[in-house]
Amino acid sequence: MSTEERTITQVVEASIKRRYAREKRFRLYGLIAILASLSFLAMLITTITYRGLPAFTQTFIKLDVTLDQQTLGVNDQPDIAELRKANYSGTIKNSLLTLFPDVKKRNDKKALYKLVSKGGQYELQRLVIEDPELVGDTISVWLPVGDDVNSYLKGSIDASLPEKKRRFKDNQIEWLKTLESNDQIAQRFNKTFFERGDSREPEMAGIKGALFGSVLTLMVTLILSFPIAVAAAVYLEEFAPKNRWTDLIEVNINNLAAVPSIVFGLLGLAVFINFFHLPRSAPVVGGLVLSLMTLPTIIISSRAALKSVPPSIRDAALGLGASRLQVVFHHVLPLAMPGILTGTIIGMAQALGETAPLLMIGMVAFIVDVPTAVTDPATVLPVQIFQWADLPEKGFVEKTSAAIMVLLGFLVMMNALAVYLRKKFERKW
Amino acid sequence: MKKFSYEGHTAHQFDVELNEVKHKVMNMGGLVESMVHNGLEALLTMNTELGAQVSEDDHRANQYELDIDEDCTRILARRQPAASDLRLVLTIIKTISDLERIGDEAEKLGRISVKLSGEADVPHYYKDLRHLGDLVKTMLRDSLDAFTRMDVESAFRTAARDEAIDQEYATFSRLLISHMMENPRQVSHALDMSWCARSLERIADHCCNICEYVIYLVEGQDIRHANLDDMRKKLL
Amino acid sequence: MNNTVTDTDQIASINIDQDKPHEQTVEEIVASLGDTVGETRVDNPKMSCTGVDVFYADKQAIFGVDLDIGENEVISMIGPSGCGKSTLLRCLNRMNDTIPICKVTGKLTLDGDDIYDKKTDPVLLRARVGMVFQKPNPFPKSIYENVAYGPRLHGLSRNKADLDDIVVTSLKKASIFDEVKDRLDQPGTGLSGGQQQRLCIARTIACSPEVILMDEPCSALDPIATAKIEELIDELRENYSIAIVTHSMQQAARVSQRTAYFHLGKLVEVGKTDDIFTNPRHELTENYITGRFG
Numbered sequence: 001m002s003t004e005e006r007t008i009t010q011v012v013e014a015s016i017k018r019r020y021a022r023e024k025r026f027r028l029y030g031l032i033a034i035l036a037s038l039s040f041l042a043m044l045i046t047t048i049t050y051r052g053l054p055a056f057t058q059t060f061i062k063l064d065v066t067l068d069q070q071t072l073g074v075n076d077q078p079d080i081a082e083l084r085k086a087n088y089s090g091t092i093k094n095s096l097l098t099l100f101p102d103v104k105k106r107n108d109k110k111a112l113y114k115l116v117s118k119g120g121q122y123e124l125q126r127l128v129i130e131d132p133e134l135v136g137d138t139i140s141v142w143l144p145v146g147d148d149v150n151s152y153l154k155g156s157i158d159a160s161l162p163e164k165k166r167r168f169k170d171n172q173i174e175w176l177k178t179l180e181s182n183d184q185i186a187q188r189f190n191k192t193f194f195e196r197g198d199s200r201e202p203e204m205a206g207i208k209g210a211l212f213g214s215v216l217t218l219m220v221t222l223i224l225s226f227p228i229a230v231a232a233a234v235y236l237e238e239f240a241p242k243n244r245w246t247d248l249i250e251v252n253i254n255n256l257a258a259v260p261s262i263v264f265g266l267l268g269l270a271v272f273i274n275f276f277h278l279p280r281s282a283p284v285v286g287g288l289v290l291s292l293m294t295l296p297t298i299i300i301s302s303r304a305a306l307k308s309v310p311p312s313i314r315d316a317a318l319g320l321g322a323s324r325l326q327v328v329f330h331h332v333l334p335l336a337m338p339g340i341l342t343g344t345i346i347g348m349a350q351a352l353g354e355t356a357p358l359l360m361i362g363m364v365a366f367i368v369d370v371p372t373a374v375t376d377p378a379t380v381l382p383v384q385i386f387q388w389a390d391l392p393e394k395g396f397v398e399k400t401s402a403a404i405m406v407l408l409g410f411l412v413m414m415n416a417l418a419v420y421l422r423k424k425f426e427r428k429w
Numbered sequence: 430m431k432k433f434s435y436e437g438h439t440a441h442q443f444d445v446e447l448n449e450v451k452h453k454v455m456n457m458g459g460l461v462e463s464m465v466h467n468g469l470e471a472l473l474t475m476n477t478e479l480g481a482q483v484s485e486d487d488h489r490a491n492q493y494e495l496d497i498d499e500d501c502t503r504i505l506a507r508r509q510p511a512a513s514d515l516r517l518v519l520t521i522i523k524t525i526s527d528l529e530r531i532g533d534e535a536e537k538l539g540r541i542s543v544k545l546s547g548e549a550d551v552p553h554y555y556k557d558l559r560h561l562g563d564l565v566k567t568m569l570r571d572s573l574d575a576f577t578r579m580d581v582e583s584a585f586r587t588a589a590r591d592e593a594i595d596q597e598y599a600t601f602s603r604l605l606i607s608h609m610m611e612n613p614r615q616v617s618h619a620l621d622m623s624w625c626a627r628s629l630e631r632i633a634d635h636c637c638n639i640c641e642y643v644i645y646l647v648e649g650q651d652i653r654h655a656n657l658d659d660m661r662k663k664l665l
Numbered sequence: 666m667n668n669t670v671t672d673t674d675q676i677a678s679i680n681i682d683q684d685k686p687h688e689q690t691v692e693e694i695v696a697s698l699g700d701t702v703g704e705t706r707v708d709n710p711k712m713s714c715t716g717v718d719v720f721y722a723d724k725q726a727i728f729g730v731d732l733d734i735g736e737n738e739v740i741s742m743i744g745p746s747g748c749g750k751s752t753l754l755r756c757l758n759r760m761n762d763t764i765p766i767c768k769v770t771g772k773l774t775l776d777g778d779d780i781y782d783k784k785t786d787p788v789l790l791r792a793r794v795g796m797v798f799q800k801p802n803p804f805p806k807s808i809y810e811n812v813a814y815g816p817r818l819h820g821l822s823r824n825k826a827d828l829d830d831i832v833v834t835s836l837k838k839a840s841i842f843d844e845v846k847d848r849l850d851q852p853g854t855g856l857s858g859g860q861q862q863r864l865c866i867a868r869t870i871a872c873s874p875e876v877i878l879m880d881e882p883c884s885a886l887d888p889i890a891t892a893k894i895e896e897l898i899d900e901l902r903e904n905y906s907i908a909i910v911t912h913s914m915q916q917a918a919r920v921s922q923r924t925a926y927f928h929l930g931k932l933v934e935v936g937k938t939d940d941i942f943t944n945p946r947h948e949l950t951e952n953y954i955t956g957r958f959g
Contacts, residue, residue: 241765312802316865318760319796320815320872321788330814331804437957509915511942511954649944 048408052401054154058190058203060142061116061149061179065095065124067135074135083129088121089113092143100175111172115179117144119192119204142186144203147395149176153187156394193402197368198384202395205388207403209370213283213363213378214352214410220287220374221351225294226344230333232295233302233340238328257296264293265360273361280362281377289357294347301343305336338425345418349411355382381407434513443508447517450500454521454528457493458573460486461532465569465632468538469562472625475546483539490532497525513646520646524576527635527642531569534628534635541621548618557604558625561597565629565636568594572636572643581647585661588640594633601626695728695931702947703936707735707923711876711906712757712794717771719752719761719930726752727930729771734876739898739907741917741938744927745958750910753927754878757908758794759787775876792819795874799881801861803853803868808845811853811864812836815872831871839867840897859890866897877901879909883916895920914954918942926950 069075071094072086096112097103103112120143127141128134151157152168153176163170179185197209240246268289272278278285309332317327333340358364363379364387371378379387381403388400436444464486471479501522504510510518568590575584602623609619641653644664652660689697706713710733719727727749734740734757742750752761759780761767773780780790792815803811812832815821822828832849836842841863845856853864862882869877879898883891898907898920911917917924918938925935926949934947945951952958 310802312798312800313804314763315760315796315798316802316804316868317814318763319758319791319798320818320868321790321792322818323788324763326818335805437952439956439958443956511914511918512945512951514955515943 048401048404051398052403052405053398055193055395055398055402056190057187058192059145059150059153060186060188061145062140062142062184062186063092063095063099063116064138064140065091066138067091067124067128069135072135078132078135080129083132083135084125086125086128088124088128089118091124092116092120100178108171111169112175114146115149115172115175117146117201117203119144119199119201122204142188144192145185147202147393148172150203151394152176153185154398193399197370198366198379198387199368202391202393202399205396205399207381207384207406209367210379210381210384210403211406212371213286213367214380216283216371216374216378217286217290217358217380218348218352220284221290221294222344222348224287224291225298225347228291229295229298229344230302230340233299233306234328234333236299237303237306238324238332253296253299257300260356261293261354262356262360264289265357267292268357268361279375279377281365281367281379282375283371283378283380284374285361286358286363286378286380287374289361290351290354293354293357294351297347297350298340298344301346302336302340305339305343306332308339309335334425338422341421341425342418345414345421349414352380352410352414353382353407355386358383359386381410440508443514446500446504446508447514450497450504450521451517453493453497453500454524455573455577457490457497457525457528458576460490460493461528461535462566462569462573464490464532464535465538465562465566468535468542469558469566469629471542472538472545473556473559473562475542477543477546480539480542480546484536487532487536490529494525494529497521513649516646516649520642523642524639527638531632531635534632537628538625541625545618545621557601558622558629561594561601561626561629564590564594564597565633568633568636572639575640575643579643579647581644581664584640584643585657588637588644588657591633591637594630598626598630691929692725695929698928698931698933698949701731701932702934702950703940705731705733705932705935707733707738709736710734711736711776712908713772713774713777714753714756715772715774717753717756717769717773719749719756720768720770721764722766725930727756730932732925732932732935734906734908735923736906737902737904738923739902739909739921740923740925741921742908742910742925742927743912743914743917743953744933745953746912747929748927749930750925750927751880752930754796754880754908754910757876757878758791758796760791760796762787792872793874794876794878795869795872797862797865797869797877797879797882800885801858801865803856803861803864805852805854807850808836808853808856808864809849812868812871815868819872821871821873835867835871836864838870838901839863840893840900841867857890859886859893862886862890862894863897866894866901870901874905876906876908879907881910881912884912891916914942926953928953 068091071090072088073090074082074086078086093109093113096115097109100112103109123141123143127139145153148157148168149172152159152173157166157168159166159168159173176185192204193206195208196204196206199205236246236249268285272285272288273280278288313331313335314327317331318324322330358380364383365377365379366387367377367379369376385400385403385407388396388403436448438444464483467479467486468483470476471483501518504518508514568587571583571587571590574580575587605619605623605626609616612619638653641651644660645651645653648664650660650664712734714730714732717727717730718725730749730753732740732753742754744750755761756769756773757780761769769781775790775793779785780794804814806814809832812835813828816828816831822831833842836845841860844860845864853861856864862885866877866882883894886894895916898909901907909917909920921938923935924938924941926933926941926945926947928949934941934945934950936946940946941950942954945954
């Protein structure tokens, strides 16, 4: 026997080393991939949080406002309509001028007025309409500061730049310092963000309108798509004869799931709005369109869930003399429920994040009021984010990120619900 | 008539085991056959050596029986044979016990030959045993053949010959009685002769049993204690 | 010219055909098997099949089976995989109805009534002819619910006490009561394989069937659990007719009074279990039970 000849053990040993090395390498690649995606995720979340967090606080300025009849332009016994039209901005301007009597020049005055948000007048309007007795009195109120003040205070405006290159001028900084030293400036939680609809003023813009729009739209989607999808899945899986037609339907459902969502928007525009004359920008139409979009997703996942119920359970129930309907409702559906619910919630989450089809049916309109019914004009969270992202004001940058945080929060909540429901139903063996 | 085979199992090892045990039975049959032949020869030629040889062979036959019994037990335990395999194992177990008895009878012949060779004036008529012995030897050979070839036809034919041997035995007995009456001094010898004839007749009975086992093995019908001709008509 | 070419082609193709060894179709093999050997009929049949053919689409799975299942007898059906024994068993309580391509012709009767008659309701039939499956398949519910499901479905109990009674009796009959009496509210899926199978038998008994069909009930069980089930089958014979499909010939030999051997969808031989296992009359049966199939 020559020494060059290697025994089988040696050959195998050599290859085993290679095999283990390969395995190690592969594991390493996997680890790297996971780390990379984790770091991207972390990056995304930190950027959004960093940008969005300031939006949750707002700076207020304390002013003594004199609500005299003359400036407001109302008579002795003003009615609601009159109070609504009254000139509240004049009173605010007056109060600012009383604080800084030196300001005479027109440009300086304009700069001074910018300290207080245009939303301040609405705050006053609200107060006065609540209590018309206030007319003629001098009240001390906290009013939101203007967008530039907010930006400056939150550090988005660099004070070291030469004056001409920044929006916030030296005299404004001066005034602000005076106000701060008088304790007339305070940071508070930004309730406005959650209490108001959209606005052209970043400091007055909130997501309540979009949030309600989203909730209403999703409700319509859920009410429509869940029963229809489950019924379709049960019929296709349990009752339909297996022939060319059911094959065709199956292929089409799978294709529908892959159709770009904007196509559903076009369909919604053509059918629901132009043909059925449903209201534009309404959650009901949004819900209809999103139902169309989520139906295939839910049907496919429901069918998979139904299919995964072991046939032995069906056999057992049939063998005991249950009818096919009883088999489905007593055994198959309860066992498939966790899967169906997971699919539904994933479909809902998809619908929650959908923008494109809603743009087509007009949910992109600028809507200030908070919708209360499914036929009210409304917008939804992702569309709101899309709109805000387009606006030039500094304040909207942080609002956009804040809205994204809210949207993400909702998605996480829905997924958590999916996990919870699945666990809960699985516990029932 | 059915075809009989103990081969072609999916578990090839089973074939091997059955084949092995069947070969052992055939070897044992060969040994027993030679014992009968030698015992008879020893008796007819007063060959003491041959007689002693038969006694020794009997130990070997006994050993065969033990061996084969053990093999069969193992097959039953491990293979749980059914149908023809089951019948084969059962047949083998029964066959070897008959073969062992045949061996015992042959040993008796040998023993008597040793005893007789030491004595004077042995009567001449013991030579008349030869005819009976030849018949029995043929029958034994044919039964073993039938077993080896699983041949039902030949088993039936061989079993039927038992009757002829019984008659031959009766004739020989009558002959012995007349001799004993003529020659009362030789009664003890005549009794020995009678024992030998009796042994040969027993051997034929055992052969008949073996033939019946073969028929059971192949046809699955137990024909013991039944009319041979009727069964033959029914089965063949 | 063209003609010549075609001719040679034809000749060539004929030659190729002749070179090929002729492969027997299933139908030809079945035809060569001949008639069923042994007694297909019994004196007191509970169920009876006459000339039963079963087709899956174009493929015939069972060829003209005649077979009786007697009162209070255990009949075992054996045969190699795909021989149609399970198919026939499933025909007996119309479980094949759920397979759309499956077509059954011939006559199957229960107490003399045609079970494939339009008037016969498969749901009622399945209550009278219960089935136990290969894999223990308790519902993912409590032990109590498992057994109570059938009686509830058919409205066999008037009140809760009645139902309790049925559940306890069924569990006792399936000789599992002592093992589970303290945990009737626990999931049936938490039991061991053998216990699950006995629970399934209890569940079947609870519907008070007349015939119990068992499709390889012990193939997923260990020998001790198997022995318990076999013991149970023997006890159940007093009150029910039982048909059992099994892959274990020893099991068939142990539990049944009659044995039927199927081959390629044809009932080759049927007879007393004692005869089949000592002296089968058909060569194929012999080959199968002595282990001579590849």
